[in-house]
Amino acid sequence: xxxxxxxxxxxxxxxxxxxxxxxxxxxxxxxxxxxxxxxxxxxxxxxxxxxxxxxxxxxxxxxxxxxxxxxxxxxxxxxxxxxxxxxxxxxxxxxxxxxxxxxxxxxxxxxxxxxxxxxxxxxxxxxxxxxxxxxxxxxxxxxxxxxxxxxxxxxxxxxxxxxxxxxxxxxxxxxxxxxxxxxxxxxxxxxxxxxxxxxxxxxxxxxxxxxxxxxxxxxxxxxxxxxxxxxxxxxxxxxxxxxxxxxxxxxxxxxxxxxxxxxxxxxxxxxxxxxxxxxxxxxxxxxxxxxxxxxxxxxxxxxxxxxxxxxxxxxxxxxxxxxxxxxxxxxxxxxxxxx
Amino acid sequence: xxxxxxxxxxxxxxxxxxxxxxxxxxxxxxxxxxxxxxxxxxxxxxxxxxxxxxxxxxxxxxxxxxxxxxxxxxxxxxxxxxxxxxxxxxxxxxxxxxxxxxxxxxxxxxxxxxxxxxxxxxxxxxxxxxxxxxxxxxxxxxxxxxxxxxxxxxxxxxxxxxxxxxxxxxxxxxxxxxxxxxxxxxxxxxxxxxxxxxxxxxxxxxxxxxxxxxxxxxxxxxxxxxxxxxxxxxxxxxxxxxxxxxxxxxxxxxxxxxxxxxxxxxxxxxxxxxxxxxxxxxxxxxxxxxxxxxxxxxxxx
Numbered sequence: 001x002x003x004x005x006x007x008x009x010x011x012x013x014x015x016x017x018x019x020x021x022x023x024x025x026x027x028x029x030x031x032x033x034x035x036x037x038x039x040x041x042x043x044x045x046x047x048x049x050x051x052x053x054x055x056x057x058x059x060x061x062x063x064x065x066x067x068x069x070x071x072x073x074x075x076x077x078x079x080x081x082x083x084x085x086x087x088x089x090x091x092x093x094x095x096x097x098x099x100x101x102x103x104x105x106x107x108x109x110x111x112x113x114x115x116x117x118x119x120x121x122x123x124x125x126x127x128x129x130x131x132x133x134x135x136x137x138x139x140x141x142x143x144x145x146x147x148x149x150x151x152x153x154x155x156x157x158x159x160x161x162x163x164x165x166x167x168x169x170x171x172x173x174x175x176x177x178x179x180x181x182x183x184x185x186x187x188x189x190x191x192x193x194x195x196x197x198x199x200x201x202x203x204x205x206x207x208x209x210x211x212x213x214x215x216x217x218x219x220x221x222x223x224x225x226x227x228x229x230x231x232x233x234x235x236x237x238x239x240x241x242x243x244x245x246x247x248x249x250x251x252x253x254x255x256x257x258x259x260x261x262x263x264x265x266x267x268x269x270x271x272x273x274x275x276x277x278x279x280x281x282x283x284x285x286x287x288x289x290x291x292x293x294x295x296x297x298x299x300x301x302x303x304x305x306x307x308x309x310x311x312x313x314x315x316x317x318x319x320x321x322x323x324x325x326x327x328x329x330x331x332x333x334x335x336x337x338x339x
Numbered sequence: 340x341x342x343x344x345x346x347x348x349x350x351x352x353x354x355x356x357x358x359x360x361x362x363x364x365x366x367x368x369x370x371x372x373x374x375x376x377x378x379x380x381x382x383x384x385x386x387x388x389x390x391x392x393x394x395x396x397x398x399x400x401x402x403x404x405x406x407x408x409x410x411x412x413x414x415x416x417x418x419x420x421x422x423x424x425x426x427x428x429x430x431x432x433x434x435x436x437x438x439x440x441x442x443x444x445x446x447x448x449x450x451x452x453x454x455x456x457x458x459x460x461x462x463x464x465x466x467x468x469x470x471x472x473x474x475x476x477x478x479x480x481x482x483x484x485x486x487x488x489x490x491x492x493x494x495x496x497x498x499x500x501x502x503x504x505x506x507x508x509x510x511x512x513x514x515x516x517x518x519x520x521x522x523x524x525x526x527x528x529x530x531x532x533x534x535x536x537x538x539x540x541x542x543x544x545x546x547x548x549x550x551x552x553x554x555x556x557x558x559x560x561x562x563x564x565x566x567x568x569x570x571x572x573x574x575x576x577x578x579x580x581x582x583x584x585x586x587x588x589x590x591x592x593x594x595x596x597x598x599x600x601x602x603x604x605x606x607x608x609x610x611x612x613x614x615x616x617x618x619x620x621x622x623x624x625x626x627x628x629x630x631x632x633x634x635x636x637x638x639x640x
């Protein structure tokens with residue numbers, strides 16, 4: 001049975017929000033404004049071990065974004081976000097020997113290091129891809145969250161690697177008015193309207209040693225992570241995404257998924273609704289991501305992807321794909337391969 | 340800012356109260372059916388509007404001659420029209436002159452406001468001189484960055500478009516400047532120190548510009564320069580000079596000297612290319628590490 005965590009469950013220690021709270025203090029955000037609609041008091045924030053619900057963490061972020069109303073807020077928050085204040089995990093990141101290990105630590109420890117957005121990375125077909133999905137269903141906050149997390153990884157790698165890494169960025173949004181912020185904080189290789197929030201890099205960079213890396217210290221820190229207790233269970237949306245990804249070729253259903261999660265279909269539906277989503281939307285998202293991955297990394301054509309995903313024929317697949325992404329596969333495939 | 344002007348506000352309130360008392364004691368209340376609603380609305384409305392202008396003026400300006408003239412004049416207009424309005428509620432004998440004098444306050448107030456406007460114009464010219472290198476030709480208060488008080492990228496793009504449209508064929512250069520290793524300053528000393536570095540660099544650049552040049556904070560640790568009537572070679576020379584000036588600067592953080600160096604890239608802004616593309620191209624040129632570009636400056640053809 002797969003365990004999962006919901007948006008209303010206290011699970012994020014206040015100390016992990018230190019970067020956000022420091023920034024708010026530095027920018028002189030009034031406490032009343034910062035805490036609006038969170039149900040928190042000053043005393044809660046003063047206790048570093050107090051646990052916030054993901055909902056409260058998202059609300060804190062939304063409050064800061066709204067009151068500062070500045071295009072660079074998400075990027076500046078990202079600059080300070082990683083390695084973060086996550087105890088042994090952050091320490092392990094700090095000692096990572098290379099990009100590969102850093103990405104492994106980040107993805108394995110995402111529930112603590114970046115609880116609001118889930119990173120996943122894979123290496124295939126001469127490309128390493130790190131992509132992000134929503135952990136708790138905050139579609140309106142997704143653009144700033146993505147800016148923040150991409151900046152966090154970019155800035156951390158630049159710092160620990162001692163040089164700017166040649167990331168390319170795909171963003172699931174139209175080109176914003178503040179594109180200069182993306183240029184300055186991420187880099188010049190930006191593509192918008194991508195249907196996926198991803199950072200791409202040549203795999204040659206994965207194993208290049210980092211000057212600060214220390215195998216022994218990293219191993220010790222990771223052992224410390226294990227000693228800190230059982231890892232946090234993933235969020236519902238993350239757990240479901242992983243489950244669907246594993247079973248994407250078996251035509252997963254709501255009933256089957258509910259059984260795997262050990263709840264009734266009605267309960268799973270209700271829990272998904274609490275995250276502003278429903279089963280079909282999640283399934284469509286995973287299928288679209290898999291299709292794009294097959295296009296880009298394996299060079300599949302429509303026929304091959306349709307067959308892989310269990311569609312009767314390419315026409316059916318094309319129609320569905322258009323529904324998921326608003327684009328016919330050939331257009332998106334061309335756009336992906338052009339990079 | 341309103342606290343600064345507490346006495347002015349109290350005096351205006353007292354004048355209004357005195358007006359009411361004066362009419363109530365010396366005049367005779369008119370019966371309800373004689374009230375002329377159009378007069379009440381127009382005169383009372385004028386008084387309320389003028390009152391709100393007094394508040395706007397006082398809450399947005401420091402003290403001084405111009406503020407006194409503007410706010411005082413508006414307050415006189417307010418009291419004058421309020422007296423005019425009281426006229427509608429109380430009958431005053433035809434022989435009394437005092438109510439006419441009260442109504443005379445309106446033109447006197449207008450004279451004061453006019454006088455204030457005149458001096459305000461002078462004040463504005465002086466301020467424009469200060470702001471010259473930070474804004475050109477039009478003002479948009481929303482386009483200013485909080486940390487450096489420089490205009491932002493949006494303002495820059497509008498200026499480039501304006502330059503291309505208004506003066507086609509004239510030379511114009513665009514330079515992007517980037518602080519080397521700024522992220523290390525932020526990591527080591529914190530964001531507050533990073534902000535101080537941005538301010539210091541902004542000041543240094545402003546001091547070394549000509550009057551017609553425009554300096555903007557592009558994004559993050561990037562500054563942009565728009566140089567009208569400047570060729571590319573001249574712009575590159577100027578960028579090198581600016582980088583050298585900033586390099587000479589001594590910035591101290593926690594009793595430790597932090598060396599600050601700039602990288603730069605320049606291009607011809609008069610070319611018939613949209614500002615977005617032009618800036619993206621420059622940003623890409625800046626991302627090339629200095630060693631492989633052969634020097635600290637890059638020119639984009």
